[in-house]
Amino acid sequence: MSKKMHAAIITHYRQPLPVMQPVPRPAPQPNDVLVKINAASINPIDLKTMHGGLKFLLPYQFPLIIGSDFAGTVVAVGQNVTAFQIGDAVYGRPRKNRIGTFAEYLAVDQADIALKPRNLSFDQAAAIPLVGLTSYQALHDLMALQPGQKVLIQAGAGGIGTLAIQLAKELGAFVATTTSQRNFAHVKALGADRVIDYHTEDFATVLHDYDAVFDTLGGRALEQAFQIVKPGGQVVSLSGIPDGRFAAAYGLPRWKQGLLRLASHRLTRLAHQAQADYHFLFMHPSHTQLEILTRLIEQERLHPVIDHVYPFSQLNQALTYARAGHAHGKIIISFDA
Numbered sequence: 001m002s003k004k005m006h007a008a009i010i011t012h013y014r015q016p017l018p019v020m021q022p023v024p025r026p027a028p029q030p031n032d033v034l035v036k037i038n039a040a041s042i043n044p045i046d047l048k049t050m051h052g053g054l055k056f057l058l059p060y061q062f063p064l065i066i067g068s069d070f071a072g073t074v075v076a077v078g079q080n081v082t083a084f085q086i087g088d089a090v091y092g093r094p095r096k097n098r099i100g101t102f103a104e105y106l107a108v109d110q111a112d113i114a115l116k117p118r119n120l121s122f123d124q125a126a127a128i129p130l131v132g133l134t135s136y137q138a139l140h141d142l143m144a145l146q147p148g149q150k151v152l153i154q155a156g157a158g159g160i161g162t163l164a165i166q167l168a169k170e171l172g173a174f175v176a177t178t179t180s181q182r183n184f185a186h187v188k189a190l191g192a193d194r195v196i197d198y199h200t201e202d203f204a205t206v207l208h209d210y211d212a213v214f215d216t217l218g219g220r221a222l223e224q225a226f227q228i229v230k231p232g233g234q235v236v237s238l239s240g241i242p243d244g245r246f247a248a249a250y251g252l253p254r255w256k257q258g259l260l261r262l263a264s265h266r267l268t269r270l271a272h273q274a275q276a277d278y279h280f281l282f283m284h285p286s287h288t289q290l291e292i293l294t295r296l297i298e299q300e301r302l303h304p305v306i307d308h309v310y311p312f313s314q315l316n317q318a319l320t321y322a323r324a325g326h327a328h329g330k331i332i333i334s335f336d337a
C-alpha cells in the first residue's frame with residue numbers, strides 16, 4: 001500500500017489557490033483515527049485561511065493542507081481509541097490546528113468526530129459538521145433560543161443559513177432571514193417565517209423587537225443588528241470583530257486582547273446602548289454536539305442542503321465558485337466521484 005496521498009497544499013498566505021501534491025500520509029497519534037476521506041466541504045474559512053485573514057487568531061505553519069470538515073471511513077486507530085473501529089463511517093470538523101481535509105487521508109482526534117448519520121451519503125454528510133456545529137453553538141449554546149422567540153438569521157441561503165434556519169425552527173423560534181429573491185422558495189421550505197430580499201429591503205427598518213440576531217455578514221449589517229434587538233437581546237456574529245471577552249476566553253496574549261478590545265469598542269458600545277449582548281463566535285469541534293446533529297438528521301428533522309458536488313480533481317474550480325459567495329447551501333468535494 002502506498003504511504004503517499006494527494007493533498008491540496010498552500011506554502012504561503014495570499015496564495016490564490018492550493019496546489020495538489022503527493023505528500024506522506026499522516027500517522028495517527030494515540031487518540032487519533034486515520035480516516036480515508038470520502039467527501040469534504042468548502043467553508044469560507046478555507047478561503048480566509050489561504051488569504052491569511054485569520055492569522056491574528058490562528059497562525060499556521062507551512063506547507064499547510066487546507067480543508068475544514070469531512071465525511072470518511074476509519075482505516076486505522078491509535079492505541080487509546082475506544083469509540084471507533086476500522087470500517088466505521090464517520091464525519092467531523094478537526095480542531096483548528098489540525099485541519100487538512102482536502103487530502104485523501106486525515107489523522108483526527110477521536111473527540112472531534114462522530115458516526116456519520118446512517119441515512120446520509122458521504123457527500124451529504126460532509127455538508128454538516130462545520131456549519132451544523134457553528135449553528136448549534138450560536139442558537140443553542142449562546143442564544144439559548146426559546147420557543148416563540150424571534151431570531152434574524154443573516155444570509156439564509158448560505159451554508160450556515162440553510163442549517164441555522166432548520167435548527168432555529170427545531171428550537172421553536174420565529175425565523176426571519178435575508179437572501180435574494182431567487183432563494184425565497186428555498187428558505188421558506190426550510191422553515192423561514194419572514195424573508196427579506198436584501199437587495200431591495202433594509203432589514204433594520206422592517207424588523208423590530210427581535211430576541212436575537214445570528215450575524216454571518218459583519219460590517220454594517222452587524223452594526224444594524226443592534227437596531228432591531230430588544231433590551232436583553234443577543235447578537236452573535238461569525239464575521240464581526242472579536243471582542244475582549246472572546247479574546248480572553250480564547251486565551252490570546254494580553255496585547256492581542258487589548259487590541260481586540262479597542263477594535264471592537266464600537267460594537268460593545270452599540271450593544272451597551274441597545275442593552276443587548278454581543279458575542280463573537282469562533283466555533284469549536286464537539287463529538288457530543290455532532291452526535292446531537294446525527295440524531296436530528298436520522299430522525300429527518302434536519303437535512304443537508306447542497307449546491308454543487310465537485311470531484312477532488314476540480315477542487316480549485318470549487319474554491320473559485322465558493323469565492324464568488326453566492327452558493328445556495330454547501331459546496332462538496334467528492335473523493336469517490
Ligand SMILES: NC(=O)c1ccc[n+]([C@@H]2O[C@H](COP(=O)([O-])OP(=O)(O)OC[C@H]3O[C@@H](n4cnc5c(N)ncnc54)[C@H](OP(=O)(O)O)[C@@H]3O)[C@@H](O)[C@H]2O)c1
Nearest residue numbers: 044155157158159160180198216238281282283325326327
Ligand atoms: N466564526 C466562525 O466560527 C465561523 C463559522 C462558520 C462560518 N463563518 C463565517 O460565516 C460567514 C457565512 O458562512 P457560510 O458558510 O454561510 O457562507 P456561504 O455559504 O459562502 O454564504 C453564501 C450566501 O451568502 C449570501 N449573501 C451574501 N451576501 C449577502 C447579504 N448581504 N445579505 C444576505 N445574504 C447574503 C448569498 O446569497 P445570495 O446569492 O442571495 O447573495 C449566499 O447564499 C462566512 O464569512 C464564514 O467565514 C464563521
